Amino acid sequence: MIAEDQHRPVLLAEAVEALNVQESGVYMDGTFGRGGHAAAIMERLGPAGRLWLLDRDPEAIDAAEQRFAGDGRARVRHASFGDAVDVLRKDGVHALDGVLLDLGMSSPQLDDADRGFSFRHDGPLDMRMDTSAGETAREWLARVAEKDLVRVLRIYGEERFAKRIARALVKAREAGDLPGTTGELAALVAAAVPYPDRHKHPATRTFQAIRIALNGELDALQRFLDSVIDLLAPGGRLVVISFHSLEDRMVKRFIRGAGEQRDLPPEIPVVPEGLRARLRPIGRAVRAGNEEARANPRARSAVMRVAERLS
Structure with a gap:
């Protein structure tokens, strides 16, 4: 199996910057993989910060438990990001300051012949x-x-x-x-x-x-998108890195739809909460630069989209 430190997280600096990590914030990495993004988020968290680490791959969960053993800021859960709401509610969490999904495969998954990927x-x-x-x-x-x-x-x-x-x-x-x-x-x-x-x-x-x-990857992504707004605190960031067009289209349409406010007749002066825009897109889609793409061919197809929860 490939060594853990050989896995290169895609758009590492860009993703962590987009999360706008606050020292005392509460965050979720819904696709731990081998922890590249998670480690960078941890570096920005203070003692009061918390990071939930989810993955459906038992090997990834083992890696998370070993990597962050003894770190009271980390919460490791063996679960799909599609079930994030249930997992976090069970843990008493009702608002996150940021959520990150990296929908790509990790190097250990791809390079381990026994996994069959x-x-x-x-x-x-x-x-x-x-x-x-x-x-x-x-x-x-x-x-x-x-x-x-x-x-x-x-x-x-x-x-x-x-x-x-x-x-x-x-x-x-x-x-x-x-x-x-x-x-x-x-x-x-x-x-x-x-x-x-x-x-x-x-x-x-x-x-x-x-x-x-x-x-059931696209089903999990749809379940996540259907519920993620309710997970985010006002000002909370959603960061999703996709690797093929089906995923990216879903994320793009979701952010666009959640960012639209439905038209109402002029005699209704106050927009009901259910019809208000709930997300604000942050910037344009981000792709890996030439240097990263050369160093890590798996980054070539990556597309990152970012949105912020409105009040």
Whole structure:
């Protein structure tokens, strides 16, 4: 497995600056990963500050507990950010001064063959974010209907050869030859794609789509967006780093919608609370600079959006 210190958090300085961390503030890092962003937030917190650290990956939680053992400012919870409201309410927290989500995969997840997220290292077809629960990617592929697989590949992977790939997988399954490793799946997909992208492995979109579907990633993001405003104190910051267009569109539309005040007839002088704008976008979308992109290729697709809770 890759060493913990080899993981490079994307847009580290920009994200922490966007959070506008106050010494006595209360914050949440909803995707701890290996703690790069969390450590930088901790550096700005004073003794009275608090940081909730969430992740659905048991290995990430182990890393968080080891890294911040004995630090009374940290609260480590094994949970999806989609369930953040329930987790924080249970802990008696009703207002946060900032929330950070980094929706990318961590280097340890991608580089550990046993996790099955990448075809660069041949390993079992697992792909679960939470290895303590749920079915593996191979178990899912063994039962998913062909039409549902086509839909997943088209929507979550934006794969133009979704039908060809789904048919190839179903034929292999019917023949008792369903791929059992990442290398086998990548080879099957590559054989099914007639015109591969010169700059991308033909299985890239398929792996992305299966991972998103298996882990309910967009559902978790939607649950988070539906509830995050109620988590933020007035002036609290929301910072989200996305890595593909589906996530970024969701975040962009959410911030835009929450920043709009609905029109009312002139005879209604006071805007009811439920119709007021609730978020204020902060600046434009932020992308990694050339230097960071060269040093960390995974940063090239990152997009960070920031918003602030209105009174």
